[in-house]
Amino acid sequence: MAEENTGKKKGSMSVSEAGRKGGQTVRDKYGHSFYEEIGRKGGETVKAERGRAFYEQIGKKGGDTVKAERGAAFYETIGKKGGEAVKAERGTPFYEEIGKKGGHRVRTLIEEGKKAATEAAAAAMNKPAEPAEEEKPAPGGEVPTEPAQE
Numbered sequence: 001m002a003e004e005n006t007g008k009k010k011g012s013m014s015v016s017e018a019g020r021k022g023g024q025t026v027r028d029k030y031g032h033s034f035y036e037e038i039g040r041k042g043g044e045t046v047k048a049e050r051g052r053a054f055y056e057q058i059g060k061k062g063g064d065t066v067k068a069e070r071g072a073a074f075y076e077t078i079g080k081k082g083g084e085a086v087k088a089e090r091g092t093p094f095y096e097e098i099g100k101k102g103g104h105r106v107r108t109l110i111e112e113g114k115k116a117a118t119e120a121a122a123a124a125m126n127k128p129a130e131p132a133e134e135e136k137p138a139p140g141g142e143v144p145t146e147p148a149q150e
Helices: 015-030 032-050 052-070 073-090 092-125
Strands: none
Touching: 015 032, 032 052, 052 073, 073 092
16 A cells, blocks of 8 residues: 655654644534633733734724735725715615714804813913912022922
8 A cells, every 4th residue: 555655654644734623623522712812912912011002003004015015095985885885784874873973062062162262362372471489580580499398
């Protein structure tokens, strides 16, 4: 009996086969939630070690790669597909609702900005021309840094 020469000994497997088999064993033993938990823990560790900027950097890198491979039109296509899926799932009233919410939020932000500007202008007009009593120079010309303690 001639055995086919695959470069493997009888009963041996490649690294990828061993990894796949081990992964399936872990999945069968611990379930899907185990992978979610260790993934979350790993993500928290990376976030703590490298910070938010790391995720921004790798996200941009990935986005640039996709843009280079597929072109800018790819984003237009997937955006349109996503919009159509949301429309099919939630209907047109959903867009009306989020539009109203967005409009209300913009109005609130504008009102807050106007109020802050008015308060800042009023505060600037009421600003005393002379320094406050505790900021006045001492007789020797020095400005005391701390109030005198008795």
